[in-house]
Amino acid sequence: MKTLEQVKDELKNYDGKPIKIMEVCGTHTGSIFKNGIRSLLSPKIQLISGPGCPVCVTSSSYIDRLVELSRLEKHCVLTFGDMMKVKGSEYSLTEAKAIGGNVQILYSPLLAIQKAMDDQDTQYIFAAVGFETTTPIYALMMDEILNKNINNLKLLTSLKTIVPALTFICENEEGIDAFLSPGHVSAVIGSNAYQTLREQYKKPFVIAGFEGEHILAAVYEIVSQIKSGDCQVKNMYPSVVTEDGNYKAQKLVDQYFESTDDYWRGIGVIEGSALSLREQYRDYDAGSVGRIQEEKQPIGCRCTDVILGRIQPIECPLFKKVCSPLSAVGSCMVSSEGACGIWYKNI
Amino acid sequence: MNMCVAVPGKIIEINGDFAKVNIMNNITQVNIKLVSTKVGDYVLVHAGVVIEVMKKDMAEEIILMFSELQEDADEDARASKR
Numbered sequence: 002m003k004t005l006e007q008v009k010d011e012l013k014n015y016d017g018k019p020i021k022i023m024e025v026c027g028t029h030t031g032s033i034f035k036n037g038i039r040s041l042l043s044p045k046i047q048l049i050s051g052p053g054c055p056v057c058v059t060s061s062s063y064i065d066r067l068v069e070l071s072r073l074e075k076h077c078v079l080t081f082g083d084m085m086k087v088k089g090s091e092y093s094l095t096e097a098k099a100i101g102g103n104v105q106i107l108y109s110p111l112l113a114i115q116k117a118m119d120d121q122d123t124q125y126i127f128a129a130v131g132f133e134t135t136t137p138i139y140a141l142m143m144d145e146i147l148n149k150n151i152n153n154l155k156l157l158t159s160l161k162t163i164v165p166a167l168t169f170i171c172e173n174e175e176g177i178d179a180f181l182s183p184g185h186v187s188a189v190i191g192s193n194a195y196q197t198l199r200e201q202y203k204k205p206f207v208i209a210g211f212e213g214e215h216i217l218a219a220v221y222e223i224v225s226q227i228k229s230g231d232c233q234v235k236n237m238y239p240s241v242v243t244e245d246g247n248y249k250a251q252k253l254v255d256q257y258f259e260s261t262d263d264y265w266r267g268i269g270v271i272e273g274s275a276l277s278l279r280e281q282y283r284d285y286d287a288g289s290v291g292r293i294q295e296e297k298q299p300i301g302c303r304c305t306d307v308i309l310g311r312i313q314p315i316e317c318p319l320f321k322k323v324c325s326p327l328s329a330v331g332s333c334m335v336s337s338e339g340a341c342g343i344w345y346k347n348i
Numbered sequence: 349m350n351m352c353v354a355v356p357g358k359i360i361e362i363n364g365d366f367a368k369v370n371i372m373n374n375i376t377q378v379n380i381k382l383v384s385t386k387v388g389d390y391v392l393v394h395a396g397v398v399i400e401v402m403k404k405d406m407a408e409e410i411i412l413m414f415s416e417l418q419e420d421a422d423e424d425a426r427a428s429k430r
Contacts, residue, residue: 003418028353081395109396111379134354137382138397144381185354188392188400210409218413225417240402240409241392247400250382338353 005214008221015043015224021176022046022223023310025053025163026183027338028211034347036213038220046224049310050340052166053183055131056083057308057332057339058265059159061296063130064089066157066288070126071102079113080128082106083336086329090296094128110142117154126287129156134185136160136258136276137250143257143278146285155287158277161263164194165274171202174309179205179223181216184238191246192236199234210238257282261290266332267298267305304331307340314344321345354394356402359387369393 024030030050033039039048052058068089071078078094085095085106098104103123107113110127117125129139139156146154163186170177182195187208195206205226209219219237226232236242254276263275278286298305302324303317314320314333324330326342333341357371357378365381371393379397390402 002415005414008414008417111396134394134399137399138395141379141381141397185392185394185399188354215413218417221417237413238409239412241400243403247382249384250399253382 003221005217008217009041012042012046012217012221012224015045017045017224017228019045019047020178020224020227021049021310022179022181022220023049023051023170023177024181025051025167026181026186027054027057027336027340027343028185029053029181029183029209029216030340030343031338032211032213032216034343036216038213038216041217042220046220048181048220049177049313050307050343051170051180051310052265052268052308053132053163053186054333054336054338054340055135055159055161056087056336057304058161058267059084059087059130059332060264060266061089062264063157063159063289064093065091067094067104067126067128068092068097068102070157070287071097071104072100073124075122076124076126077103077105078126078128079105079107079110079116081130083338084128084130086326086335087332088329088335110138111145113142113154114145114149114151117151118149121153123153125154127154127156129158129160132161132163132183132186133189133254134183136254137189137247140250140253140257143282143285144253155285156278156289157287158258158275158289159263160258160276161265162260162274162276163190164198165271166265166268167195167198168201169268169271169274170309171198171204174311177204177310178227179207179232181219181223182206182208182234184208184210184215184241187236187238187242187246189247189250191244192234192242193244194246195234199232203232205232205235207235208238208242210241264296265308266296267308299330302331304333304341307331307333314341315348317341354392354399356390357393359385359389359391362387367398369398 258276306312333339357369361368391398
């Protein structure tokens with residue numbers, strides 16, 4: 002058995018070719034800081050964040066639509082807390098609330114069901130944002146809406162899928178040698194979801210849990226694969242992730258949602274990178290379809306380069322100067338899962 | 349109230365599509381419709397819903413993980429000698 006000390010020793014003294022590993026999940030970014038992983042690695046092993054925070058990649062036109070809906074009479078926008086501070090082209094949801102918009106934070110989309118049943122005079126809209134971890138919960142919500150015949154609850158969707166985003170990065174970004182694949186997204190989609198990427202781009206895709214030991218072992222695995230030249234999909238979070246993922250969840254998602262193109266803030270449109278309600282359920286959509294439009298980044302903001310792993314957040318000229326969690330210029334600073342927000346808190 | 353965070357908990361009671369789960373000594377009700385589970389199982393809870401049943405004890409998993417790393421290293425060493 003490899004001991005933790007041996008793993009740490011080998012990673013600290015690694016002197017091969019430089020390796021850049023992209024962690025795709027904000028929770029991994031947080032855990033890397035919490036556990037001091039960078040201090041345990043050779044300078045030749047670089048960890049860099051990717052586009053795995055759904056809040057950070059949600060377009061400003063989507064926020065604009067939520068703001069617009071929140072200000073309509075007898076309308077109420079329901080959302081997860083981390084969406085509140087993301088800027089649209091003019092307002093965030095927090096600001097919309099300050100000027101009279103009706104916005105409420107919920108812990109779970111399923112809590113919206115009771116809310117809609119209790120107040121049938123209000124049209125509720127859930128800000129359905131997330132990756133594959135969260136999408137099954139919106140599918141469950143649709144199940145409840147239909148079973149309970151609820152007519153005053155709709156979804157505004159911005160549901161991203163990770164594999165098309167990774168494909169985009171592999172196609173367009175040079176210098177990323179391997180991916181630390183997201184643990185909880187993988188619990189739903191399964192480790193086999195990365196096989197095509199591995200075959201096409203010949204890079205390691207290693208799924209990791211969120212403990213320090215998980216991440217360290219996954220980095221070690223990536224370095225070993227690169228040294229041996231044998232790049233594989235490796236599941237290092239088997240307590241939660243299986244080869245095929247959560248079939249029940251996938252089936253339910255497929256029942257209500259279909260693949261569509263979507264705009265990623267800071268990146269642009271990625272083909273087939275999102276899910277929207279199927280045609281037969283469009284009555285429950287609050288205007289998600291057809292809102293793709295190109296957007297400009299705020300002047301000086303380098304969120305695009307952060308999301309695509311070209312720079313670390315501290316390399317952005319606005320970082321910790323005019324951009325902070327309380328007054329965020331870019332979306333990566335807003336969410337607690339965003340790379341800039343995590344760096345801000347930890348350095 | 350973040351959308352990405354999932355936490356482990358232990359099922360202590362099941363009532364139809366719902367279960368009481370002990371998450372770090374907080375008892376909360378969650379939806380279990382996306383999984384097949386039973387009392388005593390450790391589960392991963394995300395936004396009020398169990399998204400997966402955990403198959404192994406986390407400590408056991410970490411031990412297994414480091415054993416596998418040694419096996420991989422041995423295999424690489426053998427391959428480089430060939």
